[in-house]
Amino acid sequence: MDVFSSAVAALGDGRWERAGRAMVAKLLAELSYERLLAPVPVGKGRFEVRLPGRVSYAFAARPRLLDRLLVDIDGIERRDADGAGPASDPLQLVLDLRGTAGMEPSTTAHLLRELATTLVADTHLAAAGTRTATELIDLDYAQIEGEMSGH
Numbered sequence: 001m002d003v004f005s006s007a008v009a010a011l012g013d014g015r016w017e018r019a020g021r022a023m024v025a026k027l028l029a030e031l032s033y034e035r036l037l038a039p040v041p042v043g044k045g046r047f048e049v050r051l052p053g054r055v056s057y058a059f060a061a062r063p064r065l066l067d068r069l070l071v072d073i074d075g076i077e078r079r080d081a082d083g084a085g086p087a088s089d090p091l092q093l094v095l096d097l098r099g100t101a102g103m104e105p106s107t108t109a110h111l112l113r114e115l116a117t118t119l120v121a122d123t124h125l126a127a128a129g130t131r132t133a134t135e136l137i138d139l140d141y142a143q144i145e146g147e148m149s150g151h
Helices: 003-010 015-033 090-101 105-128 141-147
Strands: 040-043 046-051 055-064 068-071 077-080 083-086
Touching: 015 055, 015 068, 015 090, 015 105, 046 090, 055 090, 077 090, 090 105
Parallel strands: none
Antiparallel strands: 040 046, 046 055, 055 068, 055 077, 077 083
């Protein structure tokens, strides 16, 4: 299998969407912790983040220590004037909140590039499967970095 075919195969079987949902959940949790987003409780274990342009993100989360939220990756929903649907695109989340966060265009572009690269890497890791601790113990630093998800 050539490199291109391998890359295309890694992005299939729902891995791209799952990696995207996981990254959206992490962004919602981390940006809320940093007070760049202000989730509003809307029901038992449910929160909503309202953004300019009548865009919102609704999700389930559990409060954690130190004012953190553990966002459930399943069931995150993006709502806008056109309706609602699953939120599996972290790049769209960044575009939705750039005005709220006061990001410069160059900062937004750099963040989008970083997130896209991380999303591709996380998808490839999911396709490769996980290694055991015994398998990881003898890897060098660069190889261990390649096994880590996220950024």
